[in-house]
Amino acid sequence: MEELQLEDPEAFMNFLRLDMATFHELLARAILDVMEAKVMKTPIEPQDWLQVAEQFQGRLQFPHVLGALDGNYKGFCSIVVMGLVDADYKFLWIQVGDVGSSSDSQIWNHCALHQSIQQGILGIPDAEPLPFDDVDIPYYIIADYAFAIKSWLMKPFSRQGLAHDELVFNYRLSRARCMVENAFWLLANRFRCLLSTLQVKVATASLIVRTCVVLHDVMILDKEDVNHNLVPGARRDTAKLEDMNHTGVTVTQ
Structure with missing residues (x-):
C-alpha cells in the first residue's frame, strides 16, 4: 500500500x-x-493516581506528584496542545485546538480536567504525610508560573530573594516538571510533521495531533531496544492492550 x-x-x-x-x-x-x-487513560481511581505518584517519587525524588502539566504552541497561526504527563513521558490527558493567543491559565481554567478535579470526581487520593513526616500533605499536579496555585496544583516560588530551601524546592520541582517538556520534545521529534506548518483545517490538525499523541503513548508502553526493535513494555499488561489487533501545531486554513 x-x-x-x-x-x-x-x-x-x-x-x-x-x-x-x-x-x-x-x-x-x-x-x-x-x-x-x-x-491514553486519565486515572479516575486513587490507586491509579498513586502509581503515577510512585513513579515521580522513585525516579525524580519528588513525592505526591500526579502528573506534570504544560501547554505547547508556536505563537503564530497556531493551536495549543495542553498535556498532563507521567514520569515515563506518557500523556495521561491532552486538550488540543485552543487558539495560540490563549494563555495556558485561560485554557486550563476552562478545560474538562480542571473542572473534574474541582468537582472532586477524579478519585484524587486523600492527603497523606510525606516520607519521614507526620503532617498530611495533598497530592498535586505540578506546573510552571503560568498556572494558579491550588491545594492540588503546585508551582515554583516566584518572588525574589528566595531562601536556600526554597531554591532547592524550585530546582526539584523544575526537574520533575521537565517530564512534560521532554514529552512534547519526544512527540514532535517522533512525528516531525508537528515541527512544520500543517496545510490543513484546524479540526484536521487537532485530529492529527491526537493521533500522534496516542501513537507516542503506544511507543512508551512498548519500549525500543538499542537496535530500535519494539519490545513490549511491562505496562502493556496493565493497559490491557492484548486485544489491540481487533504540540503546539501551526496550521493554515
Whole structure:
C-alpha cells in the first residue's frame, strides 16, 4: 500500500477511490477509535493516581506528584496542545485546538480536567504525610508560573530573594516538571510533521495531533531496544492492550 502511494499516487487513488488526504484522515480516525480510550487513560481511581505518584517519587525524588502539566504552541497561526504527563513521558490527558493567543491559565481554567478535579470526581487520593513526616500533605499536579496555585496544583516560588530551601524546592520541582517538556520534545521529534506548518483545517490538525499523541503513548508502553526493535513494555499488561489487533501545531486554513 505504501509503495503504491509513493510510486503511483493516481493508481493509489483509483485503488482506494479516495484521495490521499481523505485516506489519511480516515486512518487517523480509525486509530483514535480503536486505541485512544485504551492507551491514553486519565486515572479516575486513587490507586491509579498513586502509581503515577510512585513513579515521580522513585525516579525524580519528588513525592505526591500526579502528573506534570504544560501547554505547547508556536505563537503564530497556531493551536495549543495542553498535556498532563507521567514520569515515563506518557500523556495521561491532552486538550488540543485552543487558539495560540490563549494563555495556558485561560485554557486550563476552562478545560474538562480542571473542572473534574474541582468537582472532586477524579478519585484524587486523600492527603497523606510525606516520607519521614507526620503532617498530611495533598497530592498535586505540578506546573510552571503560568498556572494558579491550588491545594492540588503546585508551582515554583516566584518572588525574589528566595531562601536556600526554597531554591532547592524550585530546582526539584523544575526537574520533575521537565517530564512534560521532554514529552512534547519526544512527540514532535517522533512525528516531525508537528515541527512544520500543517496545510490543513484546524479540526484536521487537532485530529492529527491526537493521533500522534496516542501513537507516542503506544511507543512508551512498548519500549525500543538499542537496535530500535519494539519490545513490549511491562505496562502493556496493565493497559490491557492484548486485544489491540481487533504540540503546539501551526496550521493554515
